[in-house]
Amino acid sequence: MPVKPYHHPAAGWGALKYVAINLLKERVSGVNYKSLFAQNQPDGFDCPGCAWPDREHASTFEFCENGVKAVAAESTSKRVTPDFFAAHTVAQLLEQSDYELEQHGRLTHPMVYEPASDKYVPIAWDDAFKLIADELNALEDPDQAAFYTSGRASNEAAFLYQLFVRAYGTNNFPDCSNMCHEATSRGLPGTVGIGKGTVTLDDFEHADTLLIFGQNPATNHPRMLGELRECARRGATIVSINPLRERGLERFTSPQHPLEMLTLSSTPISAMFVQPRLGGDLALIKGVAKRVLELDDRAVLIGVPRVLDPDFIAAHTVGFSDFARDLRTEKWALLVEESGVSREQIDRLAEVFIKGQRVIATWGMGLTQHKHSVPTVQMLSNLMMMRGQIGKRGAGLCPVRGHSNVQGDRTMGIEERPAAAFLNRMARVFGFEPPRHHGYDVVATIGAMMAGKVKMFVGLGGNFAMATPDTPLTFKALQSCALTVQIATKLNRGHLIHGRKALILPTLGRTEIDLQNGVPQGVTVEDSMSMVHISYGLNKPASPALLSEIAIVSRMAEATLGRRHKLKWQAYRDDYAVIRDDIEKVFDDFYDYNARVAKPGGFHLKVASREREWATESGKAQFVPQKIVLDTPIRRARAKHGQRLLVMMTTRSHDQYNTTIYAMDDRYRGVFGMRRVIFINQQDIDMLGMKAGDWVDVESAWDDGVERRAGGFMLVAYDIPRGCIGAYYPETNPLVPLGSVADGAGTPTSKSIPVLLSLAAAS
Incomplete structure (x- = not known):
C-alpha cells in the first residue's frame, strides 16, 4: 500500500x-x-x-x-564520468526524475555543454576558467551577472566568493537564505538588533518551557530531538505549534540510549499541540500577547505579582506603550478567526507561556514563508520581550536554520544588501572600492534574467532551478542566459536547465580530504547558534580531477580579475589559514580566528542581544506593533472561489533534504514509494465531493493571468486544519507565483499559496 x-x-x-x-x-x-x-x-x-x-x-x-x-x-562509490555524459543527451537526462538523477553518483570531471550533440563533454580546468573569465569580462556591466550560494559552502569559500564578486563589481548575491530564513534576518534587527538567535545549546539544559513553531525536527534536523527528549524527561513543557501534527514531536525513541531501544519504549515530547491554519501564526502569537497583557492588567488591579517583566521592559526596551495600546484595541474575534485556533486554546497557550520562567521559542520555515512573515517574527520577539525571556540563561529566540552553513555564509558577506560598515571595512582591508548599490536576491534575479538584465549565472552549490518558485518561468530565465556555471558534487536537474553555454564544475565534498601542497586543509562553518568550528574531511576524493570550492573560486577570480586589486588568490588556495587571517581583519568577532577554531568545539560568536546589548537605532530592544492585514491574496481568492479555495504549504518528505531526494518514502506521514500526494482534511475531501485516494490536479488561484498547474496528485486524508493542504516540493514549486513573496524579505510564500483542486483527467 x-x-x-x-x-x-x-x-x-x-x-x-x-x-x-x-x-x-x-x-x-x-x-x-x-x-x-x-x-x-x-x-x-x-x-x-x-x-x-x-x-x-x-x-x-x-x-x-x-x-x-x-x-x-x-x-557513494557511484560515479558520473565523462563516459556517462557521452552516453546520455541532456534531453534524455531531463526525462529522469530528480531522484533518478541524484542516484547516478558523484561528478568526476569538469564538463562543458556542446549544443551540436546536446551533450556535456570534458573540458580542461584552465579552459573552463578562461570561458568564465571571457564571458564575465565581455558583459557591459558587472550587474549582468548573478552569483548564487548554497548553504553548504564553508566560511572560507563564501568569504572568497564575495571578495571575488565585489572586486568584479556587483552585489548580485542570490542565496538560499532568500528562500528560507530571510524573514528572520530582516525581522529580528528591527526588534533586538541582529538577525540571529540568542540561545546556545547549553540553554536547552536550563529551559523549563519550549515553544516549537512551524518545525518538523524529525525530518529537518533530527538531532534536535535528542535535546527535546532530555528537556521532556526532566519535566520541561514542550508545545508544538504547527498545522501538521508531526510524529517526531509526539514520541521519540533515541538510538543513543540502549535501554529505550531494547525495551521498545519511547519518550513523549510535546505536552500540547496547537494547529493554526496556514498563515495564522501572526494572529495566534498576537492573541497570546493580548492574553498575557490582560492577565497582567488583572494582576495589577488585584495587587498580585505582575505577569509582565516591568524591570526588563523599563531598562531594555522602547515602544511598549504603543504596542500595548494596539493589543488592547485588537478584537478577539478577528484573532480567533485569522489564527484558526479557538479562544480557549489561545488562553491555554498563554498560561503555559506565563508559567514558564525560562522559555525558548524556536521556529523554522513554517513562520518564514508567508506574506506577513516579517511581522510574525517580530511579534514573536515582542511576546518574548513582554516577560524578559531574551538574554538570560535557559531562555531566548532560536531560529533553526536549515542548511549546515547558511548562517555562516551570511556572516561572511553573502548578502545582496550589504551594510555600509562592512563595505567600508572591505575597502580598507583590500584596497578597492566595493559596489555600494543593492544587488538582486533570488526572486529579483529570476526576474532580471527574464528581462535580459542578468545574462550570466554562477551557482556555488545547490539546485537553483528546482529550489526556486514558479518553476517553468525559472527554467526560461536560466535558459535565457549566455552562460550558466554550476559548482557541484552530484548531478541534478539544475545542470540540465542551462544557458546557451554551460559548465559543470565538480568539487570536493566536506567529507573528503582536501590536500593543498600535501597539507590537509580544514574549513569552518557557523551553526544555528553561532558556534564556529573547523571540519576536516577523511575520505579519499571521488576523483583526482576534483578541485575544492576554494580552489575553484580563487581560480575563477584569478582568470577574471587578472592583476586587478593585487589580491592573493594563490596564497588563499595554498593555505586556508591565510583566508581566516583576512577574515579576522574584516570581522572583529573573528579575532584570533585560527587559534580559537583550533580548540575542540571551536568558539561562539558574540550575539549582542544575548548579552542584552541592542544594536538598534534606539539602543534598546524595540516593541513593534503589528496589524492583522485583511486585504491579502488569499482573502481575495477566497472571496472569488468560496470554500473550494484551499491554502497550500510545500514541505519535505522524510527521505529528502532540500531538493535532494534520497528515496521515495515519507514513513512518519505514512507515505511509501511515491511523492505526488496531497495531505488534506477529510472534511475538505467531503466538501469537494471527492474521496481519499482520488487523483487530482492543482491550480494556483493567482490574479496575474498566468496559468499555474501541477497534475497527478493523490489525496491523502490527514490531520491538518480545514482549508489547508500540504504537498512536497519541488513537485509543487510550479504553483508558487514568482511575485508572491514576504513583505520586507522577498522570501517566496511557499507555505501559503491559494489553490484549487480538480479531479485529474485520468482518474
Whole structure:
C-alpha cells in the first residue's frame, strides 16, 4: 500500500534500518563507512546536512538518520564520468526524475555543454576558467551577472566568493537564505538588533518551557530531538505549534540510549499541540500577547505579582506603550478567526507561556514563508520581550536554520544588501572600492534574467532551478542566459536547465580530504547558534580531477580579475589559514580566528542581544506593533472561489533534504514509494465531493493571468486544519507565483499559496 498510518515513535529501530538501507544503496565502501564515526566530532568533519549545533563534548555517535543519508550520498562509490555524459543527451537526462538523477553518483570531471550533440563533454580546468573569465569580462556591466550560494559552502569559500564578486563589481548575491530564513534576518534587527538567535545549546539544559513553531525536527534536523527528549524527561513543557501534527514531536525513541531501544519504549515530547491554519501564526502569537497583557492588567488591579517583566521592559526596551495600546484595541474575534485556533486554546497557550520562567521559542520555515512573515517574527520577539525571556540563561529566540552553513555564509558577506560598515571595512582591508548599490536576491534575479538584465549565472552549490518558485518561468530565465556555471558534487536537474553555454564544475565534498601542497586543509562553518568550528574531511576524493570550492573560486577570480586589486588568490588556495587571517581583519568577532577554531568545539560568536546589548537605532530592544492585514491574496481568492479555495504549504518528505531526494518514502506521514500526494482534511475531501485516494490536479488561484498547474496528485486524508493542504516540493514549486513573496524579505510564500483542486483527467 502506498499510504498506511505510521504508529511507531520517531527514530528508534526504524531509523537504524534506513541508515543501513542508505549505506547499501549508495554502495558506501568500508573505509568511507568508518568515517561516519568522525561525523560532528572535534577532529572530524561537520555534517553536510542541517545546521543543528554539536555538543561541546561529542559522544561516539553524533549523527542522525538524515545526516547519514547526506554523508552516504557524498561518500557513494557511484560515479558520473565523462563516459556517462557521452552516453546520455541532456534531453534524455531531463526525462529522469530528480531522484533518478541524484542516484547516478558523484561528478568526476569538469564538463562543458556542446549544443551540436546536446551533450556535456570534458573540458580542461584552465579552459573552463578562461570561458568564465571571457564571458564575465565581455558583459557591459558587472550587474549582468548573478552569483548564487548554497548553504553548504564553508566560511572560507563564501568569504572568497564575495571578495571575488565585489572586486568584479556587483552585489548580485542570490542565496538560499532568500528562500528560507530571510524573514528572520530582516525581522529580528528591527526588534533586538541582529538577525540571529540568542540561545546556545547549553540553554536547552536550563529551559523549563519550549515553544516549537512551524518545525518538523524529525525530518529537518533530527538531532534536535535528542535535546527535546532530555528537556521532556526532566519535566520541561514542550508545545508544538504547527498545522501538521508531526510524529517526531509526539514520541521519540533515541538510538543513543540502549535501554529505550531494547525495551521498545519511547519518550513523549510535546505536552500540547496547537494547529493554526496556514498563515495564522501572526494572529495566534498576537492573541497570546493580548492574553498575557490582560492577565497582567488583572494582576495589577488585584495587587498580585505582575505577569509582565516591568524591570526588563523599563531598562531594555522602547515602544511598549504603543504596542500595548494596539493589543488592547485588537478584537478577539478577528484573532480567533485569522489564527484558526479557538479562544480557549489561545488562553491555554498563554498560561503555559506565563508559567514558564525560562522559555525558548524556536521556529523554522513554517513562520518564514508567508506574506506577513516579517511581522510574525517580530511579534514573536515582542511576546518574548513582554516577560524578559531574551538574554538570560535557559531562555531566548532560536531560529533553526536549515542548511549546515547558511548562517555562516551570511556572516561572511553573502548578502545582496550589504551594510555600509562592512563595505567600508572591505575597502580598507583590500584596497578597492566595493559596489555600494543593492544587488538582486533570488526572486529579483529570476526576474532580471527574464528581462535580459542578468545574462550570466554562477551557482556555488545547490539546485537553483528546482529550489526556486514558479518553476517553468525559472527554467526560461536560466535558459535565457549566455552562460550558466554550476559548482557541484552530484548531478541534478539544475545542470540540465542551462544557458546557451554551460559548465559543470565538480568539487570536493566536506567529507573528503582536501590536500593543498600535501597539507590537509580544514574549513569552518557557523551553526544555528553561532558556534564556529573547523571540519576536516577523511575520505579519499571521488576523483583526482576534483578541485575544492576554494580552489575553484580563487581560480575563477584569478582568470577574471587578472592583476586587478593585487589580491592573493594563490596564497588563499595554498593555505586556508591565510583566508581566516583576512577574515579576522574584516570581522572583529573573528579575532584570533585560527587559534580559537583550533580548540575542540571551536568558539561562539558574540550575539549582542544575548548579552542584552541592542544594536538598534534606539539602543534598546524595540516593541513593534503589528496589524492583522485583511486585504491579502488569499482573502481575495477566497472571496472569488468560496470554500473550494484551499491554502497550500510545500514541505519535505522524510527521505529528502532540500531538493535532494534520497528515496521515495515519507514513513512518519505514512507515505511509501511515491511523492505526488496531497495531505488534506477529510472534511475538505467531503466538501469537494471527492474521496481519499482520488487523483487530482492543482491550480494556483493567482490574479496575474498566468496559468499555474501541477497534475497527478493523490489525496491523502490527514490531520491538518480545514482549508489547508500540504504537498512536497519541488513537485509543487510550479504553483508558487514568482511575485508572491514576504513583505520586507522577498522570501517566496511557499507555505501559503491559494489553490484549487480538480479531479485529474485520468482518474
